[in-house]
Amino acid sequence: MSTPVTLESIRTAPKVLLHDHLDGGLRPQTVIDLARESGYDALPTHDAEELGVWFRDAADSGSLERYLETFAHTVGVMQTREALVRVAAEAVEDLAADGVVYAEVRYAPELFTEGGLTLDQIVQAVEEGYRLGERRCAEAGRKIRIGTLLCAMRQNARSLEIAELTVRYRDAGVVGFDIAGPEAGFPPTRNLDAFEYLRQQNAHFTIHAGEAFGLPSIWEAIQHCGAERLGHGVRIMDDIKVDEDGTVHLGRLAGYVRDRRIPLEMCPSSNVQTGAATSIAEHPIGLLAKLRFRVTVNTDNRLMSNCTVSGEFAALHEAFGYDWADMQWFTVNAMKSSFLGFDERLALINDVIKPGYAELIG
Numbered sequence: 084m085s086t087p088v089t090l091e092s093i094r095t096a097p098k099v100l101l102h103d104h105l106d107g108g109l110r111p112q113t114v115i116d117l118a119r120e121s122g123y124d125a126l127p128t129h130d131a132e133e134l135g136v137w138f139r140d141a142a143d144s145g146s147l148e149r150y151l152e153t154f155a156h157t158v159g160v161m162q163t164r165e166a167l168v169r170v171a172a173e174a175v176e177d178l179a180a181d182g183v184v185y186a187e188v189r190y191a192p193e194l195f196t197e198g199g200l201t202l203d204q205i206v207q208a209v210e211e212g213y214r215l216g217e218r219r220c221a222e223a224g225r226k227i228r229i230g231t232l233l234c235a236m237r238q239n240a241r242s243l244e245i246a247e248l249t250v251r252y253r254d255a256g257v258v259g260f261d262i263a264g265p266e267a268g269f270p271p272t273r274n275l276d277a278f279e280y281l282r283q284q285n286a287h288f289t290i291h292a293g294e295a296f297g298l299p300s301i302w303e304a305i306q307h308c309g310a311e312r313l314g315h316g317v318r319i320m321d322d323i324k325v326d327e328d329g330t331v332h333l334g335r336l337a338g339y340v341r342d343r344r345i346p347l348e349m350c351p352s353s354n355v356q357t358g359a360a361t362s363i364a365e366h367p368i369g370l371l372a373k374l375r376f377r378v379t380v381n382t383d384n385r386l387m388s389n390c391t392v393s394g395e396f397a398a399l400h401e402a403f404g405y406d407w408a409d410m411q412w413f414t415v416n417a418m419k420s421s422f423l424g425f426d427e428r429l430a431l432i433n434d435v436i437k438p439g440y441a442e443l444i445g
């Protein structure tokens with residue numbers, strides 16, 4: 084018999100997460116503890132529950148200033164080795180508690196140098212935290228694996244340096260590269276040297292594209308930079324027309340993205356908060372999944388959006404009626420699209436994901 088789909092049962096299903104920001108996923112209490120330890124005095128409140136609500140409200144407010152302020156606080160308390168180890172280890176524990184079996188968690192090392200850490204020390208600290216978290220989870224009977232994506236910020240000019248850092252640590256937990264930050268005014272082609280270097284090194288990368296900005300950003304990311312995946316990519320909808328009778332017409336770019344099976348790292352709650360989608364029920368993920376684009380379901384910023392992968396699945400189940408077979412499809416999509424080696428991806432799909440869903444489907 085099939086297990087009823089509830090938030091609780093979704094938590095027991097194996098899930099894969101490809102788009103999650105380390106500095107967007109702290110526990111409110113940890114932000115408070117780290118602020119106290121480091122003398123950071125700009126937090127709006129020192130009550131964990133209130134702070135959690137404040138983060139969500141600020142991210143919900145529609146004001147870019149308030150949204151960016153949320154990251155000023157999390158980044159502000161992540162400037163020491165100890166803080167990075169703790170935040171990374173807790174992220175692993177929180178994801179494992181949500182039933183995530185593999186996650187690619189990303190951050191921009193250049194944001195954590197204010198306390199004097201070098202880029203190498205930052206990567207080493209975060210990897211130490213991930214391994215610590217993985218060990219703690221394994222001891223508690225939950226197996227989870229974390230791969231790191233290093234981001235360069237679009238508005239800074241350090242992408243080649245971060246690309247080199249990515250390659251330097253690729254045998255130590257870093258699986259890929261990304262560029263993040265404001266899309267408008269900072270096209271991905273500004274970082275062509277970084278992408279060329281990564282391709283020469285046979286390294287993997289995704290690009291935040293098609294969230295705030297439309298088709299040109301997606302087109303540049305794929306055709307000029309060579310992105311293997313798209314962070315968000317919701318605006319690919321601008322290249323899809325649906326007639327009144329339901330006939331669908333894909334433009335050349337949308338057709339290319341689907342034909343090439345280019346993964347879309349979709350983040351429903353985050354997209355609603357930033358206005359990239361009007362509601363979960365109207366989120367492009369419904370049509371894109373129906374058209375069999377390579378869609379994956381992600382959190383983006385668990386603290387700011389007060390979300391989990393399970394919560395996103397539950398919301399999608401409510402909006403679109405997705406069942407266990409659909410959730411397995413999203414999960415296998417994500418695993419296939421990860422930057423892990425082929426044999427490791429296959430092992431997780433066959434040994435963990437499919438048996439997990441088979442049990443729920445009954």
Ligand SMILES: [Zn+2]
Nearest residue numbers: 104291314383
């Ligand atoms: Zn993101």
